[in-house]
Ligand SMILES: Cc1cc2nc3c(=O)[nH]c(=O)nc-3n(C[C@H](O)[C@H](O)[C@H](O)COP(=O)(O)OP(=O)(O)OC[C@H]3O[C@@H](n4cnc5c(N)ncnc54)[C@H](O)[C@@H]3O)c2cc1C
């Protein structure tokens with residue numbers, strides 16, 4: 001079985017999600033990667049080391065500057081020559097759009113939010129905040145298209161070397177009508193959410209945007225903890241979007257996740273349910289977050305958190 | 318400018334799905350406008366308030382899904398279409414995109430607006446598939462949209478910040494929650510909505526047949542995920558901070 005992985009590229013190399021997908025592709029059959037856009041060729045050794053036998057690569061900026069249409073056209077052309085059985089996409093902004101376009105171009109099935117794949121025709125997703133698993137049989141023309149949730153699989157170095165096959169697909173001007181004219185970075189401060197061993201997240205129960213500082217102090221008192229947030233306080237402008245945990249934000253699986261003033265909506269749970277140990281502080285004993293908590297504290301976060309900071313500082317000595 | 322806004326009806330806006338015995342989502346109850354799609358409706362109304370034009374709300378679903386369109390009426394959209402057909406029960410994203418694209422093409426459009434992802438389906442790919450069927454450009458994750466001289470200018474959310482995108486019309490754009498605060502229907506809007514007619518279309522009206530909406534995926538099993546066990550909930554008291562610190566200690570993270 002030939003399994004392609006649509007690689008997401010950054011100036012620092014392929015994204016962690018790309019490497020997670022390669023591990024699964026390698027397990028399922030012959031893994032090959034599609035690397036389109038600046039950094040493609042230089043990403044090939046990393047992709048190879050993580051299981052890709054072949055990397056179809058083009059460094060052409062057309063793939064980065066015009067959103068999904070050029071890539072969808074190129075991938076469709078490559079499919080016609082090489083006939084993969086399955087294509088895996090990371091659940092990122094760019095890759096999702098390519099998958100959606102390909103679905104319509106090919107008439108192939110497309111399944112999103114996938115957490116397990118057992119063959120070219122069977123995959124699993126989760127619904128209801130991760131409380132139900134749904135197994136799905138995929139039918140219709142190959143290749144089947146699958147968008148994989150972050151952290152569903154674990155990246156693995158298998159130590160291979162990839163053969164680079166240059167992609168020389170002509171991109172009609174017709175597909176470059178949308179253009180990116182500016183790029184703005186709003187860098188998140190502090191440790192990275194996806195990598196930190198402890199994530200301290202806040203929700204509307206923090207009461208006031210100024211209490212984000214309290215959360216930050218807690219993260220510092222724990223030492224190296226990352227700060228997360230619910231969509232409610234991101235939308236309210238208390239904290240940048242890059243801190244959002246959940247279905248439309250980041251997926252985290254830290255050793256400890258602390259939910260402060262968070263109700264535990266399904267869309268939030270799906271982004272943190274995989275955490276090893278969950279601590280919840282909420283004044284409402286009925287809050288759904290307590291159902292996934294290993295340690296729940298019913299009380300006012302604005303009282304409990306300062307006391308906890310004090311306790312942690314004391315233990316540090 | 319003719320704007321078509323896609324509105325999905327959901328049964329439970331908290332996202333808790335109701336499954337029937339055949340594992341298909343039970344959508345028989347009266348629905349409500351997906352909160353995610355209120356942002357699309359709001360963006361459509363603001364854009365046409367600035368530059369003129371009409372807004373049509375379009376939904377696909379059972380009869381109960383008409384509630385989503387009627388809510389859009391009350392918010393102020395001019396026209397509404399519900400595609401409903403027994404053949405569409407359990408339609409997957411490919412069929413849904415094909416059907417919505419056919420209905421949009423029939424209505425005529427300069428701009429299609431949709432939510433990024435629905436509350437109960439959340440594939441986040443539907444709108445781009447619609448754009449591909451319509452053969453027009455698209456931009457997703459817009460947190461700001463403006464239109465001038467037939468070109469949409471979009472602030473598009475990215476992992477690390479945002480991009481500014483230019484997209485010539487006709488086009489499909491998805492807007493994020495948090496783009497603007499959706500308006501609440503006024504009494505006047507609710508009264509005015511009573512005189513608006515919800516137009517109904519079948520597959521045949523759109524020139525489509527059963528083969529066009531044949532399923533490409535089928536649910537084989539639904540199983541509960543292993544439940545969390547052994548969690549304890551305590552009242553905040555003098556020792557809550559100590560208990561939490563002990564737990565952090567045990568997890569070897571401090
Ligand atoms: C399509 C879609 C996608 C979404 N994606 C996401 C996502 O990615 N991430 C996300 O987080 N949400 C997401 N949401 C939103 C989600 O449904 C919830 O609205 C959101 O998570 C709620 O945030 P919250 O817990 O901060 O606020 P609330 O639900 O308002 O909860 C606040 C909690 O604080 C408690 N509280 C109040 N005062 C105190 C106090 N003094 N001390 C302690 N506790 C207190 C309350 O008891 C309550 O439980 C999405 C929604 C939709 C429809």
Ligand SMILES: Nc1ncnc2c1ncn2[C@@H]1O[C@H](COP(=O)(O)O)[C@@H](O)[C@H]1O
Nearest residue numbers: 323377431432434435438439440441443
């Ligand atoms: N049945 C439907 N009728 C109308 N619009 C829909 C339908 N399904 C999805 N959409 C639109 O597509 C967006 C993404 O939906 P989804 O693919 O379910 O995540 C929604 O926010 C709606 O705007």
